[in-house]
Amino acid sequence: MSPHVAEFARDYPFGLDPYQVQGCEALSGGHGVLVAAPTGAGKTVVGEYAVWLAIQQSRKCFYTTPIKALSNQKYHDLVERWGSDRVGLLTGDSSVNPEAQIVVMTTEVLRNMIYAGSTTLHNLGYVVMDEVHYLADRFRGAVWEEVILGLAASVSIVALSATVSNVEDFGEWLRTVRGEFEVVVSERRPVPLFQHVMVGRRLVDLFDGVAPTAQELPSARAARVNKELLQVSKGEASRVRDDSRNPRGRSGRGKPGGGGRGSGQYGGATHPRFAAKPTRRDDMARVLSEARLLPAICFIFSRVGCDAAVQQLLHSGVQLTSRQEARLLGEIADRHTAGLSLPDLDVLGYEDFRHALCAGMAAHHAGQLPAFKAIVEEGFTTGALKLVFATETLALGINMPARTVVLEKLVKYNGEAHVDITPGEYTQLTGRAGRRGIDTEGHAVVLWQSGMDPRAVAGLASRRTYPLRSSFAPSYNMAVNLTSSMGRVRAREILNQSFAQFQTDKSVVTSSRVGRQLTEELADAQQAIECHLGDFMSYALLRDEISELESSSAKQRRAQRAGDIADAVSSLVPGDIIHVARQGWSVVLGIGQKAQRDSVPWVQVIAGDHTVMRLQPHDLTGPPLPVARVRVPRRFSVRDRTERRALLSAMSNKLESIDPDAPENSAPPTDEAQMERIAHLRRQVKAHPCHACEDRETHAVAAARVLRLERDRVRTESDMATRTNSLGTQFDRVCAVLEELGYLDGDELTDAGRMLRRIYNELDLVAAECIRRDTFAGLDAPQLAAVLSTMLYESRPSRDQITPRMPDAASERAQSELRQVWREVGQLERKHRRDRGREPDIGFAEVSWRWASGQELAKVLAHGQLSAGDFVRWVRQVVDFAGQLAQAAGPGDLRRTCLSIVDRMRRGVVDVDLEED
Incomplete structure (x- = not known):
């Protein structure tokens, strides 16, 4: 150990692990270092050594984290060691001593500094990037790569990561772009x-023997599954087989007993009579308490489930704390909520929360008020809070280790289906078990589920890593910032050095093969649309744009028409000729009702390209109104090609005799500008030479295939651009859009481009265009807050969700204009083969308007059907976005209105929780 590292290590009450010494020595040698180690292994020691070195060398050190809560926590840790005069804090909401020698900040703040060429970067020697595996995050991951690529070569980077399976690839990339970079990996947990x-009330070891799993090779762990658990599984399977042979069993009804949905290898449904009795949550709490395995975190993959678990324990009379612990927890809770009014506390359910907290149990999830989460976090770190029910987001959040981690299930809902958790997720979740310096050992507990395979669970516990995948892709804001700071040529080179490109160069062969096949198919398809009257492709594009406009109406307007559509479907009869968006004229073959709780009508049709479809109301853009009728034979077979041809020929003859247009009322109601655009396109369609072609519909089928192949080819190219050396091509396309709209002039930024530099939003270009077009002019602060929220909010699916709306006519007008801007930008993106930005969502608009108007919390939460935590999170995003637009717009009415939004919305629970962060 070198003298510098030895001197640094003397300040710690424990000896440094070999991997910690190795990481510190790499920094002493002037190298960057990537440290990958399990959660709780102490890898932050290497980051703290970078701070120590900076102080010894009279240089600056920035300590970056992915979230504000982690930044706050690290700030307090460093202040305790180095004093408040040497340590600063910079987040989106806080600025404390920003020119200090040591500054803790969120990674976005450092990215913005680099783009702005901030003087704060002067004399910067070290940057610690905590939780660097966040670069896989879909929404925020690109920031890490922007920082790594943008920092001066003189800055040494300390990258701290959870254990990932492709750490060597990541290290190789860091060496490629940063020079000397050492990779330090530890697979061993200190605890x-x-x-x-x-199983029931019994705690059974997963593996035979006494050695902890973290101290053995994976192959040794997997080979030693506890025979007792295997017997439980085998006995359960045997009873299920016996029951299948005697299906009447004890039910006496002769019904099969295997009801229920399977949920994967870690716990599928079996016959309910033979399923192992599930462990009650109050029993689980008492067993852990008796075994002295508290404090514990119990992961439940549901916010509602976490809250329900706390209530179940409370109603079961579980008491996990002493009087002194209960008093301490009550004091912590009251201190964090001191700034809230009694009415607000009442609507937030504070008394129930505090009652459970003082009994030693609480929930922790993203739907909570940040102040409540802060209470739980502080209470847990004191050791007084014994049991926390949390969603998986806690595993990626602040430092909150426990003696024990419990997993209720090994299956979670990913938004589309119930899926098994991965070995990486299991490792991340259980990694919190075992507090260094407090516990001599940690414990991971899985609750038995019917149909569970212990060997599959052992496989989860034996594999400790997961791959790190880049989410990097150029945005409009990134393009103008890179171009401003280094020019387009250098910016393109930087993008081609990204980890995203580095990772996926090996997969270019597969992507190229798919692209080549699509190109060949496209060439063949284009020959089938040659028309003697003119350019049929231009005609098809007009029709396609009409179809796209017809299908792009707002969700709430479609919902209003759902009843009309369902009624129209129910009134159809076989033989009716109707128009189906994108498929064109079709013949009705039959109608019926879907067998479910709410009866849903459906219609079966055959389209001109012989496609047979069963459509429900949500598949249609408007009420299907028949324009004529043909006879459908009683025993018509869709499998008989001759019968299909005859029927479609009859439809074609009928249509020629009446020559109908696609019904205007088949398009959902939309704003006036969109209707005018559709009418204009229809006039162009009728005036086009190919409209008179006798083979028009045949050509149209071929053209539809061309368009489909073209979209597939564009998607493939986009995929290659994200994963291969075409990332620079993506950047070129971004710049082409910006040039066409006047944000770039060659290598130079225009005034509009300089404005765009300050807007960090998924719809950054849409927001900038709205500023340029005065879309927000004349709006007061509440109205503007409502409109801005539509560029931020993403609705969560809910059956009982109220149809959202804009709060008043002025905000409705502005939002309609914003949507028109979004459509026009989308058309330009399509022209330049760019993916369109996500659709604006008005689901938070009225809530934003009500809060900015000064309405009380109870009324706003009751209207919005949001949890307090979600409400605060989205309000804070509106506040942050308004602040960005105030800076981007410059002096004037818009700036004043945006600043008014910030003042109006930073109140009550929002203001308290901003202070918490």
């Missing part, structure tokens, strides 16, 4: 981890 399964 050994024991694995258990709780």
